[in-house]
Amino acid sequence: MESEVNGFAVDQNKKRQRKKKKNSRFLRNAKGFAKQGIYGRGTHIDDDQYNYFINILDAMKNGFEDVEEKVNMANNVFAQTNEQEIHLASNQIVCKVLESLIGFVDAENLERFFNVFADNFRPICSDRFASHVLQKMVEIAFLRALGKASLKNVGEADDNTNAADQPSAPKRLKTEVTAFSEESYNAESDFSADHRKQCSKFVDRVSKFLLNNLEDFVWDPCANHIMRTSILSLAGVHVAKVAFEKGGADMAKNRKLYNVPDEWLDVLKEFPQRLEMWPQFSDFPYQELSSALLGVICIALRATDKQLLKHFGKKILMEAFLKVEQSDEEKDKKIEILDDDEESSEKVEEVASKNAEGAEEEKPTVKLPKVFEYQSSVILLETLITIAGPKLLTQLYAMLFTGRLSLLAKEQLTNFAVQKLLQHIKEKEDFENVFNELVNDIEDLLKIGHTGVVETLVGACLRIGSKQAQSIVSLQTALHTPATDKQKVKSFFHCLIKLKPYEVTNADNSAFVHLHGSLIVQHILRFNKPIFLVNCILDTPAEQLVTIFNTPNGSHIVDAFLQSKYIGEKSREKFIRYMEGFYVDLATSKFGSRVVDSCFVAAQETQKARIVKELADKTNMLKSTPFGRLLYNKFRVETYRLSATQWKASLHANKEQRVDKLFKDIVN
Structure with missing residues (x-):
């Protein structure tokens, strides 16, 4: 048991060190290529410049004692780029340095970059390295233009967010840790009113340039990212961009909101209004770049204009999501004009063939809307579910999921969309219909490894306060521990934490606790009537409980047991007494x-x-x-x-x- 705990700790350390190793490998490769005379991808720079920026990357890797030290380095580095701003920004190595330090430069250096880049927007937007610098400049200009005074309160920012939907103690994202000093420096520093005005103008200028050149930049992989950052900035949504790091999938949740000028909101609204007029709008969700752009627009509208979001989301639903993908046979089918004799003989043959095939056909296959056929459109659907208001969410459920949930939950591509629906569905009647569609598939979902669907289903039972007893019975059936079998029912807790049936768990003596199994146990312990599971836990041998509680997933079960308002004082006291004699074994891990x-x-x-x-x-x-x-x-x-x-x-x-x-x- 101790070796397993130590093994887990080693795995966690490896994950934490992964980013450091990635940066070290980048530097090693850069130095190796320099020996061959290759000074980074993109524009060519001379040997001295390359070595200078490599040394800067080395110094940055070691970190800074305080923000002031980083500010001094940033100003010194940017001074070296004078009259070579675009040429240097278009080099791979220099781009990474500039993007990492631009948040700490003084007003003079930043405004110099504003002016130079503004005269060359078109080539920069399509450059695979300089575009990163421009994207970061928009973010920094946004923070400096608004300042900390414009930051919205948490309650104001998430007025429609249900507190029950959020985890009690969310972990801080890596991007938040990396960008914390940068965001606080730019939002809290006392910049002059003139500099803030210049920053505001820059955000407005970049956004209008992209808006006026939508046709050129929607499908441009570099410009598309700048457009997304600009749209979020116009809406007052800040999502930190870390150099050469991908944005998280939870952008809609992990964000800060700022109050923005009305002029910015007017520019923002033009993006969805123009895009929805395009004839190819219905194809946007099925291409990666345009789909991601629609997702960002929806997030921006969620923060600024919920009425426009409802209209825009409904248009995506009706014109794009509900399309049915035609099969190759249907596409190739030709329409021919036949003579009367040919037509009659054709009909006879057609009827005969249909009769022959009718015997083979047992039941018609469920035809899924096109949205479920592409990864990009499924991700957009998940985003829309996350931010949709009650009416739009009900429409998404009724038109896309009703009658198809069993199939969607079992598909690799679509089961996460089902999870998002379960996490955000609010109407009790809708949830009960969803539950009735999925309840008989729990065993199949566990077999194929789609345990997340089962976990979110039980979590929704807790959140909405419905179908709680039925969910416990269905889990007992799926794990082969029915209430009628007194011997097997005692193993319900053990089967539940491993999410394996009785026959498999009975021979499994490992300390493994499934993450989703642990979460399901925690949900049930918070049910209105958790006494059945409470008794199962108290009937489990104490030695076995110690093994479970010494694991990262198992330890949180105790929190749910002791904090649940539906578990009585006597049961809590009994549990604490039950663990006596094992507290030292627990305390040392x-x-x-x-x-x-x-x-x-x-x-x-x-x-x-x-x-x-x-x-x-x-x-x-x-x-x-x-x-x-x-x-x-x-x-x-x-x-x-x-x-x-x-x-x-x-x-x-x-x-x-x-x-x-x-x-x-x-x-x-």
């Missing part, structure tokens, strides 16, 4: 220590004392790991060893301090 901490917080005073006594009896073992030492200090185990009475007194004192702090504002 990374994820088990979380479990001990959660149990201690939820425990009554007498139970807290028993937990600390158990830890105090095996101090050496507890202090043998960093996780155990953390709990040793947090629970004041040393104080307990010296005097249990003094430890209890300090516990009371801390409790009184917390109460005083809680009511301080009210009393004042």
Whole structure:
């Protein structure tokens, strides 16, 4: 068990180091090519310039002590580009340096780039390296033009977002960590009013240029990305761009909103209004670049004009999504004008062939709309589901998913769209129809590995407060642990965390806990009547529970158990007592220590004392790991060893301090 936990920690470290290795490999390759006289792709630069920018990349890799140091480097680097701005920006190595540092240059250097780039928009927009610099310039100009004062409140930004849809403790994205100092520097620094005005003009100028040249740039892979950033900027939506990193799929969620001038909103609205007039609009979702552009426009409209979003989304639905892809036979079918004799004989043959084929045909195949045939259109559909209002969401469900959910949930390409629908569906009646379509397919979905659909289905039962008992029964049936079999039903919890049927789980002694299995357990523990699963957990041998709780996925089950408002105090106390004798084993591991901490917080005073006594009896073992030492200090185990009475007194004192702090504002 310990080796598995250590193995997981190693995997996590590898993931964290992946980006560093990628950057190191980039530098190694760049230095290797330089020895062959190849100084980066794009425009040619001389040896001295190349070495200078390689050294800058090396210095950037080592990091900066503070923002001021990075600002000084940025200004020095940009000073070296004077009168060579476009030539250098069109080189692969220089482009990466400029894109990484442009957020920290002073007003003079940034405005110099504004002026030079503004005179050469067309070639720059199509250049595979300089376009990255221009895209980043739009983002920085947006932040400086608006400043922190224009940042919307969280409640104002997500007025239609259901708090239940969001995870309780979302992890910070890598892009947020990388771009944090850059965003705060540009939004919070005290730039002059004239510089902010120049930045605002630049955003407006780039956006209008792209708007007036839509036909040239919609399908241009470089200009399309600049257009997306410009559209988001016009809407006041900030999504950080990190040099040579792809944007995340959760753009609609992970964003900050700013108040923008009315002139920007007027320009923004022209993008969807012009595009929807194009004769090829219905084909946009089926091409990667145009589909991504439509998705960004929808996100921008979600933040600025919900009425226009409803109109634009409905147009995409009616004119593009509902198209049915013709088969090759239908496309090749020819219309011929026949004589009367030929026509009659043709009909006889046709009837005969239909009768022969009729016996072979058992049932007609479900014809899917064209939207489900292409990855780009499915991604656009997922975006639209995420940001749609109640009426548009109901239309998307009724016209695209009704009667097809069973098939869509089993397809590799479309099962994520079903998950998005389940995560955002709001009408109880619609959800119950979705549940009835999918409930009989749970076992098949588990077999083919589409466990995410099952997890979101159970999560929707929790969120909407419907079909909770039926979901538990259907899971029992799918995992072959029916309530009628008293022996098998005891293994329901064990089967659920592995998402494998009883026959397979019975022979599986590994510590593996499926991520979606853990999430399903957490959802059920928060149901209105979770007593059945509570009893299953309390009937599981304590040694087996320790193995489960020592895993990253399993440890969070305890949080749901102890925090659920539908699990009684007696059940919580029974669980905390049940784990006695194993707290030291849990406390010495990374994820088990979380479990001990959660149990201690939820425990009554007498139970807290028993937990600390158990830890105090095996101090050496507890202090043998960093996780155990953390709990040793947090629970004041040393104080307990010296005097249990003094430890209890300090516990009371801390409790009184917390109460005083809680009511301080009210009393004042």
